[in-house]
Amino acid sequence: MEQKAKKGRSIISIIKNLRRFRKPSIRAVVPERLFEKCDGCGELVSKSSVEKRLFTCPECDYHFNISAKARMDMLLDEYTVINRLPRFTNPIDFPGYKVKYRENRKKSGLKEGILGVEGYIEGIRLVAVSLDNSFFMGSMGSYIGEEVARAFEYAGKRDLPILVFSTSGGARMQEGIFSLMQMAKTSIAVDRYGETRNLYISCMTHPTTGGVTASFASLGDVILAEPGALIGFAGARVIKETIKGELPKGFQRAEFLRDRGFLDDIVHREHMRDYIHRLLKLHGYRSCRI
Amino acid sequence: MEQKAKKGRSIISIIKNLRRFRKPSIRAVVPERLFEKCDGCGELVSKSSVEKRLFTCPECDYHFNISAKARMDMLLDEYTVINRLPRFTNPIDFPGYKVKYRENRKKSGLKEGILGVEGYIEGIRLVAVSLDNSFFMGSMGSYIGEEVARAFEYAGKRDLPILVFSTSGGARMQEGIFSLMQMAKTSIAVDRYGETRNLYISCMTHPTTGGVTASFASLGDVILAEPGALIGFAGARVIKETIKGELPKGFQRAEFLRDRGFLDDIVHREHMRDYIHRLLKLHGYRSCRI
Amino acid sequence: MIRELEERLKELEGKEKNLRLLRIKRRRIISKYGSKLIPYDRVQLARHEKRPKAKDFIENIIVEPMFFHGDRLFADDKSIIGGIGYLEDIPVTFIGTNKGRTLEENVKYNFGMPKPEGYRKALRLMKQAEKFNRPIITFIDTPGAYPGVDAEERGQGEAIARNILEMSRLEVPIISVFTGEGGSGGALALSVANRIIMMENSIFSILSPEGFATILWRDGSRYREATEVMKLTSRELYDYNIVDRVIEEDISFSLKDFENNFLRLKRAIVEELDGLMEKTSHELVLERQDKYRKIGGEL
Amino acid sequence: MIRELEERLKELEGKEKNLRLLRIKRRRIISKYGSKLIPYDRVQLARHEKRPKAKDFIENIIVEPMFFHGDRLFADDKSIIGGIGYLEDIPVTFIGTNKGRTLEENVKYNFGMPKPEGYRKALRLMKQAEKFNRPIITFIDTPGAYPGVDAEERGQGEAIARNILEMSRLEVPIISVFTGEGGSGGALALSVANRIIMMENSIFSILSPEGFATILWRDGSRYREATEVMKLTSRELYDYNIVDRVIEEDISFSLKDFENNFLRLKRAIVEELDGLMEKTSHELVLERQDKYRKIGGEL
Ligand SMILES: [Zn+2]
């Protein structure tokens, strides 16, 4: 839907007036009600207080699921979409994929599960990408893999830092081996971007699993996560079946991963913008505005 | 004593007739008796059968402690000593070091705890170094550090592979900080040698501990050990004090280290020559003899 | 159908004592079945307990293999074997996933499912291959990465991602051979190669058919159906340009009967390697990365 | 003597309420004691619980430090802290060993004794510094590497050796500051640097005096004697050319009184860094490696 403003597939539409977007940014919080039950603590919390805290619970800091667009809106001064329009392809002619795809578009109001933009944080230019798990659970099909790779190439060519928010159920089963190969494609894009010595910040949000965890999301120069985010390669159900037992407390949560050495830091959504900004400055990126 | 044949400090003496050496090669096996008690299994084993098996027990494969010279004799076709003559230095003016040093020379019949040679295995030219724990427990003072570094430089300059047998009680306390710095010196020598893309085979023998484990011995392209060798950084006594408990079975033994990922292989002394030979060939080194 | 074929062969062996006739009759039966194999049969063949395992492939193709251990970080993962040896007279680094034939072996080798230390062991050996300018051959037969608590704790995702990235930039030729099962990111983490060769009856898929059916239809028992739609056979993947070469197989249920297959595979590897060794390290990396860069990029 | 000095200062503080006079009297007492310090006293000062810890040094010298976690392999070793921040206006990577002040803190930080994952965490951060061309400053205050079963299991020796080798070849300036205790290979693994700076009352030794006495004389209680012969003080090591610079210290038993020391140290680091940043990466590596290559090479 972000692409609505575009004139053609390869034309970048500069969006300065964010009000142009009609879709609601937040889905987890039903807009009709004043109070919402928090998934973290079960308390009834006021919608406006949650919104003010960038969709985190005032009682327990639970981080509500947000759309890619909401993510960009809260993080960037302004931005321009750099994704190409997705076109449905069915690489392994998977039965029923088209129908399912259409359903997902309808349900989510999105054309695909990724939003890539060029934008600014406190005047510092960067590329930002976010997956969106309301479309096909953020599963990585060819389009997402391609757009992730292109975002890295876009940033590398322009010597811009890149920031990627991941949330994904893993591979998109309906695209079979082509989905699997996106792990290689995106990892190679990270490698080539790395050659330009620009900064790649990966931020894992709830949930990030499977092929996304096992590719670009784990390859950031700096790897962050939102508090409580579920992060892992194998799914909890599969692991339980394998070990025939219960999972340890806090298993595959952000805090668990940090203690085991896989995250640089856990950053509260309210501090994310400041944190990223400091990181960018420390890596020599400067504001373009005077 | 190997240096006896030398005319001067920097002249390399070519030793083709090994009978020239008068010192006994093997210390663990007292030469006066026909039978010897094995430290591994406690059985009485015949000295000649132990000798035939390159000083390993016919009952339990226990590897007897052998001198650096015995090691070279059993491994190489022929060799030339490349060490410089050691001269006593007392870098931190440690009280009593000179007396202790003299005692060690007398007791061991060695001038220092290292033997570096250039030699051949099945006609393939290489540099071989062995520490000798009968001199000051093979502790790494400045001389040993220097000779290890020089051996790597010698090999690198001539594009030769290098094979290092370590056995060491760790740092030589009497040389204080200068001993510690040999860890850096030898590791840097390994790094520079690595730039020549020649092969460094490290073989840890019983016991290899402390600063030697934590420097060149752990930096081989291929790391081997003799069966049952004790290998570790911290001493068992210190660890017991720290954890206030007993050590697990097989702790710090070669087999333990292999299972934990730190050894490429454990090689029986009887197979060592063949194993090294195969390694050298696989790395493109060829016999100089036709 | 595979079980049926096996039984018919066993039956024949019991009856026909003339060796020449036996051979002819065997071939006839096999070719009759072979022409009718559906993907499900191929999955069964790929996983068959009597099918040669990666170690058998290595020992039949690599001369004088020396096996090395350990990741130099945490453990020696027994589900990954690797080392150096000769391919004809070229020193190469080989790496394989290690499946057992018996339950006991399989427990020891973790059913060919590596943990992070396995991928890191493979990477260590590959980096060493690069240092000494040795080509790398990987032999893949794995259900996938191990889905266990300890594997997650030690960063299964990180280990796979790291391997993919590092493999993609290694400056030596890499050839990957799918010998049996090639499942998921666990197979990909060992197969980012200049050339991918599949044995005819090996498979390569995003997930096991069982897992696929569970995820898509919430019903693991529909895995047979999954094999029909997943496009996991060598021929299908060849048609998709995912795989560079398929090695025709004589269907066999023993190491001995696999000889011709080994021979064909060896010939193919040598041929591919000859071509790759003429390339510069820069070309090798560029071509390898470009190949993956392009997959699924058409819109 | 250090305890005596502390008591006299405390006594004075109780008696003298005039702040100006207090300051003057304090200084007088300290300078009286300071001129008589023997190595044993320096060891006590270096280890003093009230002495600023590496984290204090970092927070007083690095502006806006951001702390990062983990080795990306096994764990986040809490005995190693590190991250990025500004030294004046230069972005740098800093790394420190983390000692606590209370028993509780010390248990959490393992008394400043890193395990292999700590060294690997440090190495990861240093490699990243190299990628982004950031100078590295390490702050060392450690009794040594942790001598425990798990540390040995995960390759303490390998981790230290690897760090030494990798640090020696990093293409960015490295400055190491000994802030308190610098013990054994565990300190060396974080201090293979272009410049080594020691706080006047820090120590750097092959082993703790206790360990030294135990090994040499089989009597750990003779550690006081050991301090006399080990040559572990900053001045002695400076005379041996092991250390490039000693930062004069006002003896202090609180963070507040340490301010001038921090200031002097900061000035020294900036000055050294200015010089180093004019060198090419090749020169940095060459000079660093050559320095260590030469130590103890005279015969
Ligand atoms: Zn809540």
Ligand SMILES: [Zn+2]
């Ligand atoms: Zn015995």
